[in-house]
Amino acid sequence: MTSPAERAAQGKRARKHLARSAHGPWIPAADRPDPVVVLERQGADRLPDLLPIRYGRMSASPFAFYRGAAAVMAGDLAAIPHTGLSVQLCGDAHLLNFGLFASPERALLFDLNDFDETYPGPFEWDVKRLAASVVVAARDNGHSDKQAHRAALAGTQAYRTNLRRLAGLGELAVWYERIDAQDLLPLIRSARDRRRVEHTLAQATRRTSLHALGKLTETTPDGRRRIVHDPPLLQPAGVTDAAAIRKMFGDYRSTLTEDRRRLLDRYRFVDAARKVVGIGSVGTRCFIVLLAGRDADDPLFLQIKEATRSVVEEHTPYHGPYLHPGHRVVAGQRLLQAASDIFLGWMTGPQGRSFYWRQLRDMKGSADVGVMRPEDLLAYARLCGTALSRAHARSGDRIAIAAYLGGSDTFDRAVAAFALHYADQTLRDHATLLDAISSGVLTAAPGI
Template identity: 55%
Template structure:
């Protein structure tokens, strides 16, 4: 909207300038949400059937793999074929195409782009408080808020099937997640902008809220997860991932999952790549706040290794960088991860960021309540002469993953509550929370629709997983099982 400085008269007759752009009123925003029901009825989100023009799912995965490190691609296929749940974690590109053909509300928010339940975990805030938030943002872009909710809903059904839940149990989990998203979005709609921005979930709050709802054994399991998360830092990574070589600490070799740079490319090529990665760290610092640049400058780079990460990210160029501060007991591990074009990009307006690393970092900062102090980005040229984009963050920073495959139905319902509320908060920071809340309303129409969608999509995911298994059996693609 345009800015105007046309003067207006106040109640006492004084003329005062009208400054800034016009912002829609809460009433107008609520009406916009209600109007969206006409173009995308809430019940319509329950429908899913594959398009007759839907591409071969294996072909979609192969297209993604074409830009990745060739010798690592079989590891990706090996991980994805293990189960429909692991397949789903690596199939964000397939689902992006499917979501593009579903009803749209026309209301946007910053999307995670890969909002499956394993991407919700314990993380450290800069103030060293353990929080619960979304973790990975490789696919982040502004888009229809409902796409994230649908991917999250489908992931709960697929995980529930993996754990042997009944249809009724899966439905209960999904409707619980969506209800908490809807109810928390309504709460955020009533809050001030700053209150939404400052909202976060600390572990202390979680322990207090869930203490009376958990059995003694479940409480112990949660306590172990929390305690383990607090030990996952650079010092633990240092002790776990390094060895002493000629009096100097070096990253230990564990091929093909972890390969030091001089083992990966011995000789001159290794020296060139090492120098490039040294330059990456020097130049990436410019994307950090000034105070964090000062902190980073107190460390020296010691060693670099290529690391295989995740399921969907296998094959992208990912490096871990060992840095040391005042002495050997002051390590810092950074992860330098390649950022490719978002899987959502073919279906949404172009990103405002040419640098894909900056796109990831900006989306993460917008959606997370508190982000890693070393989160930044870089653009560089690889040994092959290709321009590549990277984002950087700490390798370990109090990260705790909830063991989803061990969850009983009541445990997964509690986890679903947390994920639904967290996703609502992330969307409320960037999207029109009043319009979204108004669209969702007070009834459970959207909740029930998402439960139906999630079951239908889980069926499709099983067919896609079977297609990959068949492709491996026929020799069309090669899979390697390594963990």
């Protein structure tokens, strides 16, 4: 087994391959693909009737565009030198892919919460994706570039310092690390901000399947419960889709552990519907399933999401161990999160398409980044950087990465500079999308 000293030496050698200060520049390649072409290529296998919703949502602002353009940035990151220090990437580590959720023990945790693009790759790709999202969000909020830079720098510094702390801990200590939502309150100074965070925590606690029952279902005249019809965002599954979902249910069940299969068997199928979610995922095949346990007032909502090839996969020099995209998502989530949904599973559906399953609502909550003041965004960037470093410490060689990062702020300043440059690129790419919509190249349905 390689010693900690040898692992640290490996990290320091990586500086010769790519100096920490070299992370700062961003100059697009002369043959950089048109971002609209990248999005169209990604949408070729998606549901065509939903693509205008995707483009409409991405057109709303540069930050909305950034959220949906993980494929664009993956290609950009692959075109520049990397450290060679690999982790299990989130693959789309922007600010809104962090949030609150319940652990199996019903504790409210803060962590990464989106893993559609997870794949092995250079650790700094996630760090740069996060830092650039901070700058793009700050500009959307009307913050100055100085304030945006400070927030990106704070997030990157939090990543580096926490990862260096974790490098000094034992394996089990790192594995059991987590960010408990209740531990955040003592860190908040102003009474106003504390009240807002307490409200967010309370809202997350209420977001359960029972809460969703009142929001997403209705009772028919004959007394049956069914998912409401709210096209195009929520549409009951047709006979063919419903039959396919029932068949997929058994295959999904087989990927759960024995105790969780036993729990799932106590529920019966009630209804299913197609549901549009997010920005980047719009157009993929996504469904929700309503199950009933002890009685009709004991619901369980499961979400079925199509898993496609990660946007990182075609660019990374590494190879993941999972051939099934749904298995890739589930395994990546279990590795990166401090605690994961007990109903995570995967299966293959009609036409050989891959899917993964999870609870639709399990005390989930997210920050309202769009209303954050500069000091709020800076604090939130620190929190996200800390959470990201914990995930990377579990999945990569934290000792080598910590040695590469070092005790100075050289890496922090370089990534913050990159974030400003890449935010400029996002602004140009967003304008390109708007031009494609106005010229009729793309059809967009804004406001949906």
